[in-house]
Structures are given as C-alpha cells and as structure tokens.
Amino acid sequence: MINNITAPIKPHAPARTHAPVVPARTTHHKSTPPPFKRSFSEAPIAVPQFIPTSPAQDSIRIIPLGGVEEVGKNMTLVEFRDEIVIIDAGFQFPGEEAPGVDYIIPDTTYLQKKKHMIKGIFITHGHLDHTGGIPYVMDKLGNPPIYAPLLASVMIKKRQDEFPHLAPLKLHVVEKDSKLNVGKHLSVRFFNVTHTIPDAMGVMVETPYGNLIFTGDLKIDHDNGVPLEHEMKTFEEVGKSNNLFLAGDSTNVERAGWSFSERAVHENLKKIITETKGRLIMGTFASLLERVIFVINTAEEIGKKVLLRGRSMKNNVAIAIEVGMLKVKPTTLITPEEAESLPPGKVIILATGAQGEELAALMRMATKKDKHLKMTKSDTVLLSSSIIPGNERSVQKLKDNIARQGAKIIHYRIADVHSSGHANHDEMLWIHKMIKAKFFMPLHGYHYMHRLHAEIAKEAGLTDENIVIPDNGMIIDIIEGGKKIVVQKDMAPAGVVMVDGLGTGDVKDVVIRDRQLLAEDGMFVIIGTIDIKTGKLRQSPDIISRGFIYLKESQDLLRQTRFLIKKTIEDTTAEMHPVNFDYVKNHLRDKIGKFLFQKTKKRPMILPVLIEV
C-alpha cells in the first residue's frame, strides 16, 4: 500500500470538523427575512411567558385559547374559583406560512398549570376544528373527562383509536338539556343547535352569577327569515335563564340577511338526484353529514343506489349508521363492481375531494386514475360544497379535469347546491335577541368578523362596555359578581403550537423560517478541507446544492464559485495564527452569498463546513 493516496493520521490527532453540530443561526443574508410570524393580524398586546394570577373570588374568567383572530382550533376556558371547564379542543390546518406542519393546536400552557382544577372538556359537535386537538392536549391536561353529544363522542373515539399509545379517554355521552353538575360551583347544560352535522349543541355554563352561553357553530333553521318551531322552542328556553354572557359564532356575520337554509339545499339536491338520467357523481365534505345522510335517504326512496368513495366518507357514514342516525337497507350501499353492472341512471357516487385534493376520490375519477370508476360525458358531477379559501386553484384544476371527460358540472356558483353551516348577520341578531345576555364576546372568526359581530350585539341593545373583542389568550374577567366585564392587562400564553410529524409543540420558528428560505432559494453546502499549518485548502472545495439552480448546466458558475471559495479561505487564513474557523466561515458565507446573488439573483442558504487536516 505504498502508493496509497490517503496519508495516515495519528490516532491522537483526529481531524476536526468546523461545522457546528447544530450550528447556531447566523445571518447569511444581507436581508434576512423577518422572523416567522403567523398570518394573524397584529395583536396590540405582547404575550408574556408567565401565568397570570387567579381571578378574584367573585370573578368569572373566560379565556379563548384558540378560535378567535382565526377560523379553527377552537378552545375556550371558563374559570371560577377552583374550577375550570373547557369548551372544545380543535385543531387547524396550517397555511403556506408553516410548510410541512401537519396541524396547529391551541396553546394549553395556562391550563397545564391549573390542570387539577379542570372539571371537563365539553364538545359542541364532531367537526375537527372543535375536536381535532384532543389527541394532542389530553395528556398535558391530565386526561380530564370529555363530555360530548353521541355522534361527536363516537367520532372522537374512532379517531383516538389511531393513537394507541395514548391513555383511554374518559368519554361521556351527553343528552340535550341534561344538566351536568361538574363541580361545586359550576354546572353545564347542552342545547340543540342546527349545523351541518347532526347532534350539534350549544353549551351553557351555569355559575352563581348567571349563565355563560357558548353557541358553538350554528345557523338557524328558518323559512324566509322566520325560525322554525324547534329553533323558537330551544332559544326561548335558553333565553328564559339569567344569561350573563354570550360567546357567539362569527364565521358568517359578514353576510347580510339570513343564510340559505340546508332544507332548501336538500330540495334542490332531491330534484337533481331525481331528474339526472345518467350517473350522478356528487362531491362534498364527509363532514357535511346531514347532507350525506339526506342524499343516501333520498337515493333509497327513489330506488337509486349509492357508492361511497373516499375514506372519510365511508367512515362517517359507518358512524352515522352505528349511532342510528342513518337507517339504510344494506342493498342501497353498493360496491364499485355493482356500480359498474347497474344502469348509470341508478347510480349515485358520493365522493370526497370536492376541494380538488390530488389524491382524493373525485380527482382520481376525473384523471382516470381510479381503476373502477371513470368519468364519461354522460355523467353529471355535482360539487356540493363551497371553496375553502386557498383551494381555488385545486378546485379549478378539478373542474378542468372533469370538463376534459366531457361530464356536466353543477357547482354552488351556478345552482343552490351548498349552504354554509354558520349564521348570517340577521340570524345572529335574532340569536342575540333571544338569548338576551348581559355581556358579549364574538367567537369563531377573524378579527374583522368580530368587529362586525360586535355591531350586531349593539343592534341587539348592548353597549361598548359590555362587549369584549377578544384575541387568543386574552383574559376576560366578569368581576364583582357579574357586574362588569374587564380585560386583564396580562395575557395567557397563546402561541402557535404546531404538530409536525411526531413532534408536538416543539417546532421552533427557526425551523419554519429555514423551510421557507429553503423553499425559495434552496441551499448550498461548501465543504473545505484546510491544512491547519498552512491555512491552504488541501483540494478543490466540494459543493452540495439542492433547490438553488441546476448546477449541472452551470459549470462555469460552479468553477468561478470554487475559485472564489479557495481564494476567500486562503486570503483569510494567510495571516491568521491560529486560524479562527468561525471567522473564516462567516466571511466565506458572506462573500459567496454576495457572489451567488450577483450572478443569479437567488439567495441560497449557505452552509460552510471546514475540516482541519
């Protein structure tokens, strides 16, 4: 091995690598982007890291930990003396501002410090923006009991089965109007509300000074602005009590008048289902379970068959059957093979993916990726959902792909085949007038919606002093035995807690910011082996780059960059004894960053690794 190209290194003299194992963040750009920030509007008050003191003996404390300044991750707590009740525990899907992150959940720090006081979590309905946080927060909260309507409780249970390492939930099914004496001071009652999923409820927290009403997500079942009898009955009943405080759904208060009723949607769907001669492919959210149940019932009634397509659709229908909310003959629900053998006019396909999700049932059918079901020009495709903000492009792509198959498309902009599950302006006004609460806080929605909702409260007779427009983490105390509502100066921690793979809550801003930088301009790792004695490079530096530019076709730039790396390192180390590796690296990062920007107008993340030999 005389001519071995590698020289021996004495065992007592290991090569040293000057790459910090987890290098501290250093500014490698002139213009470092601002620190990662949620796309919240700018809340006026900073969030402190300490936990504020407890409320006074005669104060009731309300803190929205999520679901205000945003749509999603709903969670609000009520604290009185040594008792806490929690309403909902939802999650939220992150936007572009948190790439790679699975979910965002409420910050429960405040509750964790007081977990011995938690009497229970009260779930208004089975949608994930009200229940999705459960697997991620229960352990931190000491696994308190959960009280939920039947349907929601089964949905929560099924989801929890996907987390076998977690402790079993203490899940209690509640009936409407049943009063739960959960503590010495607080009790809770549920009341029926109308939403897009059956078994949705509002929550009434009874305190010695009056009731706190949480509407949950709701709309009013009405006929031309006249609420139906069951709504009248419910809200008259709720309105009879001494209602101290109302927290109401703000999602749709920007819309004038009354919402388009789900019953009217049903009528239109029934007409389409009945009149469609060919196969009817209907895309909707599996979470719009009222509508899904209606379609299956209608199909059975007129002798058509239903094929369910998409995992959440099958799951939710199975749950609806399990809890007895859907009663259907076994022959009504068919397999893909049966669908193929039936006359097209007998077949309804109820599918997920109306938001244009690439891998969901509808898109697969529209792009011939579904083995069994291919769209044809005799199909009618009914998109019975609105477009969630941010999904416009994918829905457009879905429509384009369906159009390419020649199928007829009916969607909510050309026919009334969808209605939202949240009350419009006049509906909320009616609710305010029925409930007649002394104090009001808008819930569920963005800040601008909260402002508009506050105007509704004023239309209903409240004054500014009795209204609080909340931010997440805002500590709202009803003081002096129900006399006044005040906002504390301190806030409860209400940061962005992310679920990122198996990690929960430990995703740091710096990680997200790095993902954003990497997504824009990629990265550029420089590996140099430096002779510690001479300060010279032992060989031409190596470069690993991804997501920057296509270096294979940029050999000239690569050559120039290598030359500049070598020159920069050797010029820097020339008069330097001993070599300050951190200095060399920072200087290198700066120099190469500027050079690459000048040449490409891109700013890849530059990571120098210097190895002593």
Place this chain on the structure above:
Amino acid sequence: MINNITAPIKPHAPARTHAPVVPARTTHHKSTPPPFKRSFSEAPIAVPQFIPTSPAQDSIRIIPLGGVEEVGKNMTLVEFRDEIVIIDAGFQFPGEEAPGVDYIIPDTTYLQKKKHMIKGIFITHGHLDHTGGIPYVMDKLGNPPIYAPLLASVMIKKRQDEFPHLAPLKLHVVEKDSKLNVGKHLSVRFFNVTHTIPDAMGVMVETPYGNLIFTGDLKIDHDNGVPLEHEMKTFEEVGKSNNLFLAGDSTNVERAGWSFSERAVHENLKKIITETKGRLIMGTFASLLERVIFVINTAEEIGKKVLLRGRSMKNNVAIAIEVGMLKVKPTTLITPEEAESLPPGKVIILATGAQGEELAALMRMATKKDKHLKMTKSDTVLLSSSIIPGNERSVQKLKDNIARQGAKIIHYRIADVHSSGHANHDEMLWIHKMIKAKFFMPLHGYHYMHRLHAEIAKEAGLTDENIVIPDNGMIIDIIEGGKKIVVQKDMAPAGVVMVDGLGTGDVKDVVIRDRQLLAEDGMFVIIGTIDIKTGKLRQSPDIISRGFIYLKESQDLLRQTRFLIKKTIEDTTAEMHPVNFDYVKNHLRDKIGKFLFQKTKKRPMILPVLIEV
C-alpha cells in the same frame, strides 16, 4: 508545533471527498413524490420535443403558446406561408407549486425555429399578463418589431429600461383602425375595446381567406345589457368584414348575464368620495388605470387632494399623465407631508396593496409601519378590487389589521366598488353574434371556461366542427383556403418556462421538486471522515440540519443518529476492499432516512458526505 493536533498529509495525497460535486439525484425516500407538475389539468396529448412541419400553402396555422388552460402568460401565433405574427407576450405569477420562481413565461421553442418569419408582436393592452414576457423572449425571437397602443407601448418601454443589458426594442405605436401591412400576405388592424386600462385593443389579422379576430381582454360598455353606441359602432365595423376565425376572452364566461359596468362602479366611487367626511384610503390595483384616473379626476372636481402610495401606482399615474390620458393640476397630487397638514376630509390616499401584500402601502399603513400615514378610526378604507384566488388569507389579514385601527371598511362584497374587466356570458354571446366568425377558439382562461365558452359559440350558431377547444401548444390549422378547421396530432412545445432570478428557462423540475421537499421536511447533511485503510470513522460524524426538527432540543435523537451513522458505515465497510463509497452512501441514506422517519414521521432530504483520510 510539536503537539499540533493535526497530522501532516503528504502533498501528493490529497484527501478525497466523496460528495459528488453535483450529486446525481438518487431516491432517498421510499415514497418519492411525483415529478413536479404544473397544476394544469391533465392534457390528453403528450408534448413532443420536435418541431412539427409547416402548414400547407392554403392553410392558416394558429398556435396558442400560453393563455389557455390557465389565466396568464398570453401569447398566440398566426402562421401563413412564410409569415408569422404574434399576439401578446405575457407572463404569469407561479403558484405554490413553483416556490421561489419569479414568473412563468410562454415556451417559444416553435417560434425560435422560425424566427426569420416573424413579422411582429402585436400587443392588445398594457397589462403584464399580455406584455410581461417581452424582456425574456425578445432576444430568443430575434428582437422582432413590437406594435402596441400608445399607453401599452410607454409601459413596455419603461419596464424595458429595467433591463439595460437587452437590445433596444423596435417599438411602434399603433392607432386604432390603422392597417399595418406587415408582410406580403398578412396585415393587421387594431380596434378599440373596453377593458380596465385605457387604450385596450382587439387585433384583426387579415389573411387572403378572411380575418382572424383576437378580442384580447375585453368587456362591453353597456346600459342594462344594451351596448353603448361606441361599442355598437366598433363591433358593427368589425362584423362587416369576412371574419374567418374568432379567438375570444373566456375569463368570465362562467358568470351569467352582463358584467357590472365600470361606469356604475365609477358612480358608486364618486358617491363615496363625495360623501366621506374623514380621510378616504382607497386600495386598488395600479393596473386598473381607468379607475385610478377616474378617482383623481373626481377628487380634483370636488376639491379633494390625492396622495399616491406605492411604486406601481406612482409609475402608472406618471405614465397616464405623460401620454395625456390624465390631465391634472399639479396641486391635486400631494405629498405625505401635505396630506398630514390638510383636513382629513380633503385627503384621498390612493394606494397599492389591496391584495394584502405584506410590504405594500396599505398593509404598512394598517400596521403602523408607514412613517407618515397611520390609519385611525376616523378613516374610511375602500378596497376597490376583487380577491385574486390564492390571496384570501392575506386579504383577511389586511382587513383584520385595518379593523384593529378602528377604520371603517368598504369592500366589493358589501358595495359595488369593483368590477372585473372581462365579459360575462351574455356579453360574449353578443360579441359572437356581432363578429359572425366561421370558426371559434376560446382564449384566456381555464379549460372548463373554454368548454363553457364553446357553448356560447354554439348558442351563436356555430357547430362542433367549427370550434376548437385548445391546449397550450395545440396546432390548429384552418385548411383548404378557409374551408375547415383541424387540430394536428403533433403539438408545439408548450412546457413551463420559468424565470428564477437571473436564470430563464433553465429551472429544472428537479430544482423545484427539491425546493418542495426542503420546504416540507428540511435537510440533513451527514459528514463522515473515513480512514480508508480501516474503513472506520476518524471521529464522530458531523450533522448539519435545517428545516427538519429543532435538533438543539433533540440531543437524544442526535446521539442515537450519530451512533447509527457510525455503525452503519463501519458495518458496511468492514468486509469491503476497496471501499465502495457510493454504496456506503446509498446504504447510509436509506438507513438514516428510515430511522429518522420512524422517530419523527418526517423525511428530511439526507445528504451524506464521506471524506477519505
């Protein structure tokens, strides 16, 4: 230096680094994501890389190179014998699917092969989706003459000034109705159309077999569905000719009836401008220059002053003044200092940023980042634009921030303060009936819109054989001297050409895919120094990770990973003489990838670097 920790290496034996300089892509995940694909709907025909042959002597060829199956990057060519004319040369902003990319421009490969035949580029109006590609394509096309209306030509010129290294444009200003004999066979005429920018025109390409009409972007100026006289006159004139072919704007054909007219928007704006007692802050697109001009004129008329805020707003107003389309007293346009000293009721701020852009004028005012101008609760903020799909969240954030300042918000969903510049269904139908072309191709819009537009053509009397629904790159020949319209089997190259920093057209799918991967799960570089003789690591391996998880708080995982790296390398090299470094690296990537996924459910891009010592 006896105790120097670094051992000497003989000069003839340089250390060898086993990191490929630009490593070939290898699959480092089990589930590699699908190759990067635009969010086009799935076109049925593959794009070949060869250039199809020329049309027959009696054929007129039309190829949309951009602007169909999409909104943006409009460019269509007409080829007859040895002459080519091009209509528009736009660009497009990429969506989430191309992170870091600045623009997408049309693929001009077909034209490059025939650049000697190009007689000119004919620009319909000054919007960037019709002109933005110019700086990136002119050189490739041999810098042919550009013919444009006055306003567009000045806008093109100003933009070109930002590219001083490019050859000067051969820019010709055209008047409506002036006939340009650009070749032996082809001549071109422009005709006035109504859009949201003044001086918008349609293009008529005259051929021996009849005229080809390109509407450009347009709507019809009307009163309750009755076109105004100037529209009647224009389209009667256009309709008199022998019109062989129509390519029409499809952007809004999904909308029923007639569009809301800009004149009605103006009336509403005038009312708001007149009646607003406090300061009026109006956010709109600078490109809606008709409206911008109207607001400035109205302000002057009623004695209010206008402060322009935002670079594009100032630029476009300056251009409008330069070309004489806006005549305004110098005292009407004021500085921020003057705005501060005037009574608020006298001040109108005309600002960019109505889409919620983080750094634009409106957001800066709403978040108190503008030094001079801060929103107050006595301000009225008028958002006079619709929301571009994809911007819903940022517009929500803008509204929330404005609401936090207490300002009153008026937006297009609560008042008619915006109208689009594209014709609705009934307007397009009217245009079809006026132009009476034999053949039709929908232009400007997504595939689904094209299908709907084809239905309009049929309402106007055309049959399926006379209609072509195009994809980008589709070669459409009108054959046999105008007898029939056919689609060739071959397609012109119509790939996605990206402008990414200074690089144009050389952004490879692999770079974009890497950006997407890096954005999701970050990266993980492993640096190991291997003793070539023993196959052992000389030291604990080094790790550089970004955008994956926060390793500072994952010391345990890091320790385990280092251990596994060492074990994997040394187990692999143990019986291996000589060491196959590629094998070791692939094995390491696989092993560590699986390990990290199991521990974190994240799949960072793993890049092993092995250094021989």
